[in-house]
Amino acid sequence: MSTTTSLAAHRRDWPKHIFILCFICIELFPLYMMFQVSFKDNATFIRQPWLPISPLSWHWENWGFAFKLILPYIANTVFVAVTGTVCSLFLAILGAYFFARHKLPFSGILWAAFLALMLMPSVVNITPLFMLLKSLKLLNTLWALVLVGIAGGQVFNIFVLRNFIEDLPRDLFEAAEMDGASHFQQVINIVIPMSGPIIGTLAILSFLGMWNDFLLPLIVLRDQDLFTLGVGLIYLDGEYVKQWGQIMAAYFVASIPLIIVFLFTMRLFVRGLSAGAIKG
Amino acid sequence: MAVPLSRQKLLREWKLYFFVVPSLALVLIFAYYPATSAVYHSFFEWAGGDTKQFIGSDNFRRALHDQVLIDSFFTVSVLIVFNLFKMIPSILLAVLIHRLHSDRWQYLYRVLLVVPMIVPGLVTLFIWKFFFDPNLGVLNGLLDFTGLKGALVWLDHLCGWGVFFPNVPIGWLSQPELILPSLFIWGFPWIGAVGVLIFLAGLQSIGQEVYEAAELDGVGPIGKFLYIELPLILTQVRLMLVLLIVGTLGGYGLQLQLLNEYGGPGGRGMVPGLWMYNRAFYAGEFGYACAIGMILFAFILMLTFINNRYVRIDK
Numbered sequence: 376m377s378t379t380t381s382l383a384a385h386r387r388d389w390p391k392h393i394f395i396l397c398f399i400c401i402e403l404f405p406l407y408m409m410f411q412v413s414f415k416d417n418a419t420f421i422r423q424p425w426l427p428i429s430p431l432s433w434h435w436e437n438w439g440f441a442f443k444l445i446l447p448y449i450a451n452t453v454f455v456a457v458t459g460t461v462c463s464l465f466l467a468i469l470g471a472y473f474f475a476r477h478k479l480p481f482s483g484i485l486w487a488a489f490l491a492l493m494l495m496p497s498v499v500n501i502t503p504l505f506m507l508l509k510s511l512k513l514l515n516t517l518w519a520l521v522l523v524g525i526a527g528g529q530v531f532n533i534f535v536l537r538n539f540i541e542d543l544p545r546d547l548f549e550a551a552e553m554d555g556a557s558h559f560q561q562v563i564n565i566v567i568p569m570s571g572p573i574i575g576t577l578a579i580l581s582f583l584g585m586w587n588d589f590l591l592p593l594i595v596l597r598d599q600d601l602f603t604l605g606v607g608l609i610y611l612d613g614e615y616v617k618q619w620g621q622i623m624a625a626y627f628v629a630s631i632p633l634i635i636v637f638l639f640t641m642r643l644f645v646r647g648l649s650a651g652a653i654k655g
Numbered sequence: 656m657a658v659p660l661s662r663q664k665l666l667r668e669w670k671l672y673f674f675v676v677p678s679l680a681l682v683l684i685f686a687y688y689p690a691t692s693a694v695y696h697s698f699f700e701w702a703g704g705d706t707k708q709f710i711g712s713d714n715f716r717r718a719l720h721d722q723v724l725i726d727s728f729f730t731v732s733v734l735i736v737f738n739l740f741k742m743i744p745s746i747l748l749a750v751l752i753h754r755l756h757s758d759r760w761q762y763l764y765r766v767l768l769v770v771p772m773i774v775p776g777l778v779t780l781f782i783w784k785f786f787f788d789p790n791l792g793v794l795n796g797l798l799d800f801t802g803l804k805g806a807l808v809w810l811d812h813l814c815g816w817g818v819f820f821p822n823v824p825i826g827w828l829s830q831p832e833l834i835l836p837s838l839f840i841w842g843f844p845w846i847g848a849v850g851v852l853i854f855l856a857g858l859q860s861i862g863q864e865v866y867e868a869a870e871l872d873g874v875g876p877i878g879k880f881l882y883i884e885l886p887l888i889l890t891q892v893r894l895m896l897v898l899l900i901v902g903t904l905g906g907y908g909l910q911l912q913l914l915n916e917y918g919g920p921g922g923r924g925m926v927p928g929l930w931m932y933n934r935a936f937y938a939g940e941f942g943y944a945c946a947i948g949m950i951l952f953a954f955i956l957m958l959t960f961i962n963n964r965y966v967r968i969d970k
Binding site: 384391405406494496507533645 | 682689692769846908931
């Protein structure tokens with residue numbers, strides 16, 4: 376393409392830019408409100424709801440309150456989401472390796488057993504799941520969330536990873552076997568190093584799922600020390616007299632961990648989310 | 656593809672079974688057991704304790720006459736229609752971004768789209784709840800500021816809705832008539848980052864030269880959409896459609912948080928999933944909740960089946 380036509384073409388794009396920017400501005404408006412209200416007290420907010428106030432009169436104590444309230448919740452959520460994601464992926468890699476490498480007796484039946492679960496909507500299970508956790512004495516523990524999270528991730532992760540491992544060059548495995556590598560060593564030294572991007576994508580999906588979950592924590596957790604972000608925010612929403620500045624600051628603090636993750640893994644994030652919709 | 660092994664090799668490879676045992680055990684305990692338990696308990700009157708009483712199909716017969724449940728299926732159908740409509744902005748935006756000539760801007764917009772996704776979903780939900788607040792909320796503020804409130808009151812007079820009155824703040828989440836409209840407005844302008852990214856992935860295969868050829872033939876912007884872009888993202892649109900329908904049918908988190916466990920005033924926002932949750936955790940009727948779960952599962956399975964049969968997704 377010659378530069379002259381492309382320049383003309385670029386210039387003809389401006390109505391599209393305006394349109395897209397309008398969309399994105401409205402889309403980001405809630406975040407703008409969250410940020411600017413977080414520095415106001417209720418009186419200031421009623422006087423001036425729309426525009427930010429000067430930094431000199433910012434109410435930093437809102438943020439102090441938010442950090443004190445939200446940080447323990449974040450710690451709990453990080454524990455659940457990180458443990459859950461790491462274990463879930465590790466077990467899924469082992470499972471996928473089993474299906475991908477050899478066709479052992481019963482592996483067809485086992486595969487069908489995993490696939491059938493894709494049809495089962497997890498929402499419907501929540502009542503008996505609660506009773507199960509109760510009889511396992513796991514109610515009011517973070518381990519309940521971790522275990523259910525790991526189990527919930529198995530089907531999709533094994534499904535994706537099996538296809539991926541089957542596409543890895545066979546020679547690599549055969550060469551490793553010649554050298555006397557066990558299956559476990561093959562997983563550690565061949566599968567994991569070679570499937571970095573797909574593991575990263577799956578990890579982001581699992582992590583986001585556990586980070587954002589609030590339905591299960593809501594019925595499992597009772598003690599305030601154990602609250603994850605989801606339950607903590609719901610608890611905050613239930614307060615009778617609302618200090619909007621404090622609440623908005625708390626919302627913002629709750630978003631910070633993912634903002635940090637996002638800054639480092641932007642590309643993986645964008646791709647992971649595209650893949651995520653296939654998951655359903 | 657892996658081939659069946661000889662007996663001799665099998666004796667050597669049997670340890671491989673250990674690899675699948677942990678996943679299998681977890682899935683059996685946390686997915687298969689609850690599902691079986693749900694089927695079993697749907698035939699019992701069970702308050703969650705040790706005592707339960709077999710009542711045959713009474714739970715299901717009760718469900719057939721449960722007006723709340725029947726209404727909730729109507730509500731969820733309306734919500735599905737809403738959500739289908741809400742897909743349009745995402746398609747529009749994906750097409751617009753794809754038509755830009757500059758790759759740098761395309762990437763920038765993509766990143767900007769993902770930004771709202773990094774805020775926990777619950778936070779977005781609560782910010783919207785705050786927007787709906789009658790006295791302090793942004794929505795009423797905006798309506799007053801632009802004078803649209805007057806127009807609504809005038810329309811109300813004209814059509815006799817009895818919903819909007821001058822000098823009375825609009826209770827978006829507290830007036831029964833406004834629950835469904837609020838569930839519609841929620842999330843405006845309804846851009847789902849995941850949706851847009853998926854549609855963009857589908858559009859990726861259209862090169863700049865296709866557009867240039869179309870321009871030479873005098874195809875306008877709408878023609879380009881109908882003849883070039885839409886056919887290419889049809890797969891993605893169908894995929895999103897299926898996800899949306901199944902997700903809306905089974906979902907209840909939105910209604911639980913935006914309204915309450917009774918689906919807001921007048922129960923106008925009650926959906927089947929929420930009724931199941933309500934019966935189990937507020938009324939302690941675990942057996943009945945399991946039965947509602949079964950009915951919901953049957954609907955979802957039926958839709959999945961119809962989808963596989965008639966709406967083909969070509970990979």
